[in-house]
Amino acid sequence: MTISPNRAHKSKNLESYTSDEEEDDMPLSQASIKKRRRVKINDILDDDEGDGDEDEDEDATLSSIAVKNKKQKISKIKVEEFDGSSSSQEKKVKKSKKKSKKVSKKMISDPKNETKQESDDDDKPLKKEVSTELENDEEEEYKWWEKQNEDDSIKWTTLKHNGVLLPPPYEPLPSHVKLYYEGKPVDLPLEAEEVAGFFGAMLETDHAKNPTFQKNFFTDFLHVLEQNGGTKNGIEIKEFTKCDFKKIFDYYDLQREATRQKSSLEKKQIRLEREKAEEKYKFCELDGRKEQVGNFKVEPPGLFRGRGAHPKTGKLKRRVQPEDIVLNLSEDAPIPEAPAGHQWGEVRHDNTVQWLAMWKENIFNSLKYVRLAANSSLKGQNDLKKFEKARQLKDHIDTIRKDYRKRLKNKFMLERQKATAIYLIDVFALRAGGEKSEEEADTVGCCSLRYEHVTLKPPNTVIFDFLGKDSIRYYQQVEVDKQVFKDLTIFKRPPKQPGHQLFDRLDPSILNKHLQSYMPGLTAKVFRTYNASKTMQDQLDLIPNEGTVAEKLLRYNAANRTVAILCNHQRTVTKGHAQSVEKANMKIKELEWQKIRLKRGLLQLDSSELKKNKAYFKELDDLSKEDEASIHAHIIERERDRLHKKFARENDKKKFMKEKELPESELKEWLDKVEEKKKQYAKELKTNVVELRSSLNTVEKIKAQIEKLEQRILTATIQLKDKEENSEVSLGTSKLNYIDPRLNVAFCKKYNVPIEKIFTKTLRDKFKWAIESADENWRF
């Protein structure tokens, strides 16, 4: 069971958080909220708390402190020359230009085929330009970002669309694939079989091993079974542990394998058919313009996969029927036809909202929406507004910071809590943290922090340890402002104890109301956007405008990483991470050995080189005999492995083609060559005399070869470093949601970095407004 080290698990939560018994003897336990009780401590603080050390005026508010505190390491490797690929990159671009022209012609002749053409085109870099040109030819493209921003309570005047794409109906299992109960095959009604299938298909996942998931699934499964008349062959299912889903799992696993095995032609065929079926749902007409729809596919039924220790994980997410769906479109728009025998739940004409369709899901009774794609004008406008609001905060941030510093000493408890909370949100980029019900995973943000999430270490060190959004652990040991430390101590004073709210007077709405008094529209989340973009701007400003594109990119990524760390954006380390780091390290060692070997060879050829440049040969003694031997062994081992695999592969092929297989002797012959190499290495190790291949017969040639190797070592080292530093940090989220895209665009323009290097195609689409509106001097 592989679990993200960052995502805490239920058992851990239950241990470290308040247990119910404890609460019962608490005088205040009558509070309706069980775990998250509010214990209030005195409203007005007397002088001995309020007084204190005069402001040291340490300018400690800036988020840069948080970053520093996190011991952020920004790659400082000096790269001499690192861009081996730039010329080939250029070629690629040129090539694609030609190709693109062709494409655009095709597209003009058949504009409806736009998406198909796009996905067929494999040269990315210029695609954007091409489609822009095209759209310009076709019809004047709507550049909403050049228009004035009018009233936005009305989202559209006309809206036409084709409704939603419902998931395919359930395909029953073949009759020989069944659930087994106490070893006996069970005949399930179709509805129950489907649910069993959901579980069976994910038998090997972590979810299926989670007891809560199992319990919730089983309850819902039994319910569906009962609703549909029970099993058809008289078997009564009572206990989960007696159910055997293995056959079902095997069946679905085989299916998965089969799709994977399909030839690329077959896959393409399937893809084309799918695209054809989806075509009509992909676009809608908004105010007469064609815009892309985002999630036009209705979520298929399945088992709810809650994150972290979610009490509802594993519950059945039931199939959404057309009757559950509410459509939203213009009054004069044709109403898309409901599937045969069905009708839509409701048709609405509400132009104050941005959604095209909506339904209520059954796990939380919450609403799910079908909305426009990220590249649409509506989403773009919202995005721009968000970043403009964050930029507006620039003009208020000094006032706000001054004010909360002052209020940290206010004599009213509520005011101090507000001030402290804003401090934490500003400096550590915490989320607002709304109250959650018992039906959800126990995660917190600023306002919902509890006693046990904050440990205070005098004089002013604070350890935050809690589960935030998505049950991602936030763990930081940081130094805070002295007054903040004092206040936190007060907020934790008895009678408070584990389980109690740290900010007992506060919730996001109180906090946001206060924030509005500084600036209209200011809320807690704006601080995250502001600090992320501000940090990015500051980091980018530090990058020298010199060196290769690869070098600049490396530094760009380092800047991006600073932001991601500030926002605590994590990802689970990939399965093979440790292994692949190990492999990369080995490869570097090997390259280094090769270099040394070449240098030895060089000296054998002309020993006078040593006197000419002693420093050049200084690493000759770096490698111990043992290290060298182990590198040898590794190379030999890998070589053998490779040959064995090759042998097996070729024989598989021959078997398939009904040809005669290679004899074992052939493999032996190959291996003998490796054996020779091994002997040769052993000899070199003993005598210290190397035998370079015969083409390396002049000092120049060897030196050139050494240079190449050095280049490769450098590249590999940088890549490895980048990889290690990024292994637990997710850069994507901040790039997608927090860093003003115009910053990235300005960076690219100023530093001559192609935008494709930092924005994928989807991102370029989403941020088209930024790409076209920001110049190299744009600043956040």
Added chain:
DNA sequence: TAGAGGACTTAGCACAAGCGAG
């Protein structure tokens, strides 16, 4: 004036597609 409901953004994961090394 709290709490529910509604509408929107933000988030990591799973899986497919792409891509570079061998």
Added chain:
DNA sequence: CTCGCTTGTGCTAAGTCCTCTA
């Protein structure tokens, strides 16, 4: 050309914040 890893995208869960209602 194949294999195995990385990258990009789709999916949908999980937040925030606002409005409406009793």
